[in-house]
Amino acid sequence: MTTLRLILADQLTRGLASLKDLDPAQDVVLMAEVMEEANYVRHHKQKLVFLFAAMRRFADELRDEGVTVDYVRLDEAGNTGSLGGEVARAIERHRPDRLLLTEPGEWRVLEMMQDWREELSCDVLLREDDRFLCSRGDFERWATGRKGLRMEFFYREVRKSTGFLMDDDKPEGGRWNFDAENRKKLPKGMAIPDRLRFPPDQTTQEVMTLVEARFPDNFGTLDDFGWAVTRKDALKALASFISSALPTFGDYQDAMKAGGPFIFHGLISPYINAGLLTPREVCEAAERAYRAGAAPLNAVEGFIRQIIGWREYIRGVYWLKMPDYRETNHLEADRKLPDLYWTAETEMNCLANCVADTRDHAYAHHIQRLMVLGNFALLAGVRPREVQDWYLLVYADAYEWVELPNVHGMALFADGGLLGSKPYASSGAYIDRMSDYCGPCRFDVRQKTGPDACPFNYLYWDFLSRNERKLGDNQRLAMPYRTLSKMTPERRAEIGRDAKAFLDALPSDYEG
Ligand SMILES: Cc1cc2nc3c(=O)[nH]c(=O)nc-3n(C[C@H](O)[C@H](O)[C@H](O)COP(=O)(O)OP(=O)(O)OC[C@H]3O[C@@H](n4cnc5c(N)ncnc54)[C@H](O)[C@@H]3O)c2cc1C
Structure with a gap:
């Protein structure tokens, strides 16, 4: 046969x-x-x-x-x-x-x-694609009959079924999740390890010539192309990450730095998603580092959670909810995608940096994608379809199964809360706390309104105000809605005016 x-x-x-x-x-x-x-x-x-x-x-x-x-x-x-x-x-x-x-x-x-x-x-x-640790059927069985699909509970089940970081039937270190220790800002002058990048081999150079000839107007540059294109090199990249960056991955997982998106991240999603590395072997390598005393538990647990928790969960949600999933628009967002997502031309230093990183490396790390680029699209009320297409196009690791729930559900709350219990909306204070973007920015993150105020500030309150009917009874937003309710009508009007003026002035003509 x-x-x-x-x-x-x-x-x-x-x-x-x-x-x-x-x-x-x-x-x-x-x-x-x-x-x-x-x-x-x-x-x-x-x-x-x-x-x-x-x-x-x-x-x-x-x-x-x-x-x-x-x-x-x-x-x-x-x-x-x-x-x-x-x-x-x-x-x-x-x-x-x-x-x-x-x-x-x-x-x-x-x-x-x-x-x-x-x-x-x-x-x-x-x-069936058995490279995932949880089959589509197993995810469906886990999800059936549940009120909410919270990742944390799914993750614990996968920890138990795979045995990663388990001490008999108990989680290693007595806790399932060490996230509370993983939110540090990068100290000034902290050394960032050089990451293993791979000069284009002959095959890659031929393909570069082809791509420049056939796709000259596509987004991004090839100048800094450094991705591995073989399993052998992807394994080298993994080994280099485990030895040089994993030990500090946990502490600074959420930190952002101008001019450098890699920090202590894995840079392995393109390899796992294309199949050059398997999720299981990546987690095994991280656990080995922990067992050998080469990386602390908060880093290794945090890293393994991203893979056997988030990645598997996101894939499960995709297959559970498609094809209707991508059509929902819970917050009725209807703005066109602003040009700055293509050009990086904006006076907002955080956005300019994140778009430039994306253009130069086909990469931005999770918090850049979620709390800067996604947060802005959420607050500005950009149409989910346009944001989804942008994310699918710009990242080397993007495939619809992983991009869509992350963008549609996590970043934009367009699914009405299936994936997250509240929108990941924040003002400029979060970005200031986790990055060095705000210092040199032309806007002032401490000012809430007015021509010099950080736009994230008034956009945040305007977002809550505009969406009060849909979000006002969300328990996890009780505090900001209490603050909003104490604002005078004049103050709310001022916020609304600043937000409208800023958004109306954003160029949005670019077709990508
Ligand atoms: C709006 C938005 C869009 C995203 N789009 C994609 C996408 O198209 N493709 C993609 O692979 N990831 C996507 N992610 C998840 C995450 O940002 C990337 O997996 C991560 O930045 C890849 O870089 P890294 O390998 O250095 O990851 P690290 O920070 O080192 O994390 C390790 C690994 O965990 C996995 N992981 C972590 N978080 C997630 C997640 N939320 N979903 C799935 N896997 C996760 C990835 O395999 C990643 O390689 C998105 C996140 C957001 C918020």
């Missing part, structure tokens, strides 16, 4: 379900660079280079093992430009008995694959 095995750009894992029983004598692996996938949003140039180069290197590694790989390049004559078209062409070429697939990460692609069952002339088999 001949099997055609399709491998997608985010399935670059040798142990992938659909590669498990590969017979090199009979089977063909199909990999295709197609315009439809490269273009469905206009991805950051670094994301395109990372994925195409990683695909090409993965294909080379399979060939080195003696596997027949049918690899269709983007610029190859005859490339139909669509995944379905390339699968159909490959079936013509190889006449397989069956097409074997691993379930994709995105709803859109799953629908496409389901149609193939009707359209193609061979059997189509879809295997």
Whole structure:
């Protein structure tokens, strides 16, 4: 029996379900660079280079093992430009008995694959993606009958089922969560370790030329491209993170620094999401560091929670709630995405830095994404669809299954509180506490209104005021709503005026 095995750009894992029983004598692996996938949003140039180069290197590694790989390049004559078209062409070429697939990460692609069952002339088999620690079925069982889907409770279950940081049936160190210790501001002059970055190899350079030629107007620059494109190098990046940054990851996890987004973060999400690293091995490496006394518990627990907690939970919510999930707009946000998200041109130093980091590295860390870029879109009332598309496009690690719940649910509260019990809205004080952005900023974070006030301040109170009907009875917002209720009508009007004037003056003509 001949099997055609399709491998997608985010399935670059040798142990992938659909590669498990590969017979090199009979089977063909199909990999295709197609315009439809490269273009469905206009991805950051670094994301395109990372994925195409990683695909090409993965294909080379399979060939080195003696596997027949049918690899269709983007610029190859005859490339139909669509995944379905390339699968159909490959079936013509190889006449397989069956097409074997691993379930994709995105709803859109799953629908496409389901149609193939009707359209193609061979059997189509879809295997579960077992690279996640919690299957879709297990998440559904956990979620069924619960009033709220709080991540913390899910996380504890995964800790128990995987055994990570467990001391028999008790959490290591007597607590499940050490987050309270993980909110320190970066001390002035604190040394940040150099991070292992990888100069583009020959394959990567070829792909860079292709991307510059075919996607010249896409967002982002390639100047600082330093991503690993092979599993071997991704493992080196992981080892370097574990030894040089993990020990301080916990303490400064929420800190932000002008001119440098990496701080003590892992920089591993593109690798895990594309399949070059598995979540399990990443957590095992972190736990080994803890057991060897090389990293403290608050750092290792915090890091492992991000992966077996947040990452798995986000994926579970995506599959549980799609396809309706992306359509909700609980706060009826209706503003166009401001141009500053593309240009970084704004006098707000925090936003300018976070957009510039994103443009230069296809990366910003979690708090930049949530508490600066997301917070601003939330307070300004930007349409969820436009914000989602922006996030999906700009980050090297972005795929809809992980981007959507993070943006739609966590950052924008567009799901009405399925994911978070309150919106992550904050004034400038939070950004000032966690970063060095505010000092040199042209706005004054201590002023609440007026031409020099930090816009986050009046936008925050205006947001609460505008959304009082929907958020006013949220227990977790009781304190700010009490403060709001004590403001005089004149003060509230002043805040509303400043917010309106600021938002109306924001250019929003850019099409991306
Ligand atoms: C608005 C918004 C959008 C986001 N979009 C994406 C996205 O498109 N793709 C993506 O992988 N992550 C996304 N995240 C989650 C998180 O910001 C990134 O995973 C993280 O910044 C990646 O950098 P790192 O590897 O240095 O992470 P670290 O800070 O070192 O964390 C370690 C790992 O934990 C995992 N992780 C942490 N938080 C989350 C989370 N909330 N959801 C899923 N995984 C998590 C990632 O795999 C990450 O590599 C988003 C977060 C927000 C608030």
